[in-house]
Amino acid sequence: MDAELNNLKRKVDLYHEVLKNTKAYRKVWEEELSQKILDQLNYIIGQVELDAQVEVRSELENLEAIDLSLGTVRSGMFQRVNETIQRDLIKHNGSLVYQQLFNGKILVLIQYPHIEGYGEPRPPKTIAIYRPEELKDPYFIRHVEEFLQEITLWEDYDDEEPYQRIGFQLNFGQQGEE
Template sequence: MLQTDSELFNLKRKVQQYEEVLQNTQQYREAWKAETRERIQMILQRMLDATGFGARVEHRADIENLEAMVLTLGQSKSGMYQQVSEDVQRHLIKHNGSLVYQQLFNGKIIVLINYPFIENYGQPRPPKTIAIYRPEELKEPYFLRHVEEFLQEITNWEDYDDDEPNKRIGFQLNFGANGGEAPE
């Protein structure tokens, strides 16, 4: 039985909404390529230059329309190593954390904090999502707040101690609370 126009009104509205969302995805992707990507890079680099913060901005473009601009602190020796033999040491690599502005599948931009972690030393903490923006919503004052939050989070990770029992550094320790082996 064929439906009347009034009965199909809601369905037509949903179809229009779906088509709008698809069109928005294309517009957001075009905006990323035309201006957003470079704008993010410029603002972050300007902040680094003004503060002397020892990070760098990287453009990651492994997959088309899933690109990212990353404020990264890079990698370094953790200061911990395994003595393999008398002359050889295997250093544990520390990933120092990053602030990520990445395109989502729908062209919106997710802002994430990747916490520092040390390879082969427990499990890395999952990234923290700060926000998701349409390209036009990503205003310059937000970048300052994002970088401040990033610095606070990585500072807390680096300054971990047992003075605050609920403060966690983001991974399961390999040792128990008394300094011995963790129970199995």
């Protein structure tokens, strides 16, 4: 019986350690990490002359996010309503997101571009989940690099790879499909 209680005690201790870490990670985000992420992303886009905006999304306490966004534009596609009015389809150009998770760890993900009214957006791609102390300066350049690679592939979609989708269901099928 004592061995079983000792095993249970170790699990309780681990649980308490995880709860303590969550509080510590949230404190680090609030006191320094969110500003570090902002500074790093702004520095990078300034150095490489990338037309992007870095924004803080803070609708929910302890679930904040920092978003490097390539913006929103007219897609160039539109529905003609009548001879003088057209309804533009809006394109979201994609973003790189640093999201604080419920446990204080940081989720880094890519949100792919999508065009409103033209199918479903492709699910985000998770790059990694970090404890605050694991998020080192060189990672930010790698994250932006991977983000740009993924966005460029999305934008440069063609038929070199058969049946490759660009993140949403097309309004028409492949050859032979209904």
